[in-house]
Amino acid sequence: MPVIQITHPLVRHKIGLLREAGITTRDFRAITQELARLLAYEATADFPLQPVTLQCWSGPVQVEQIQGRKVTVVPILRAGLGMLDGVLDIVPGAKVSVVGLSRNHETLQPERYFEKFVGHLEQRTAIIIDPMLATAGSMIATAQLLKDRGCTDVRALVLVAAPEGVAALQAAHPDVRCWTAAIDSHLDANGYIIPGLGDAGDKLFGTKHDDTV
Ligand SMILES: O=P(O)(O)OC[C@H]1O[C@H](OP(=O)(O)OP(=O)(O)O)[C@H](O)[C@@H]1O
Ligand SMILES: O=c1cc[nH]c(=O)[nH]1
């Protein structure tokens, strides 16, 4: 199953808190980072361990360490940035690649405006982060960018997924595993997840749809 819904009580509790209409920007940010940590913990559960001998206070001891695992975390701008610190708390040695995508409000298609990838993607596990998997257009495009650059282990973390996005991601990238805190009911006519969170980017950055520069 490429999209895995986390059922841990902490995750279920925290995603519920995020749904409250009047949530402050500060609380939305803090809980998003907490959820990102918990999702990253799940998504790294298969990282292989190797035995290493080190000097303990009582003499040599064999311990287990994750070694030789190169990771790049890939936030999709903007909203993915809201999960970045939480994931880096769990995978502190990871390098960060950034993809800037903005979903066109009329067509719902992602429009790319930035990309900066770290090197040696063919040797890395990529963990894409974005709070929302709606139509999955943004996630599918980002996974393709990584694969086009040689990455063979692409994973994704999202907070809320729509069933439409789950199906689309599975069809486009059956090898990409995606961990989510919730799979919601459906997309509305504007491509928003119901019940969802609203616009996650706006909630993280404190902007509104009609803000102008
Ligand atoms: O699954 P999709 O249908 O592609 O929709 C999901 C995308 O839409 C949102 O970003 P948005 O384009 O609003 O950009 P933002 O993060 O700058 O607000 C969200 O953070 C995802 O990237
Ligand atoms: O529900 C949605 C869909 C796309 N982007 C969001 O921020 N929220």
Ligand SMILES: [Mg+2]
């Ligand atoms: Mg947005």
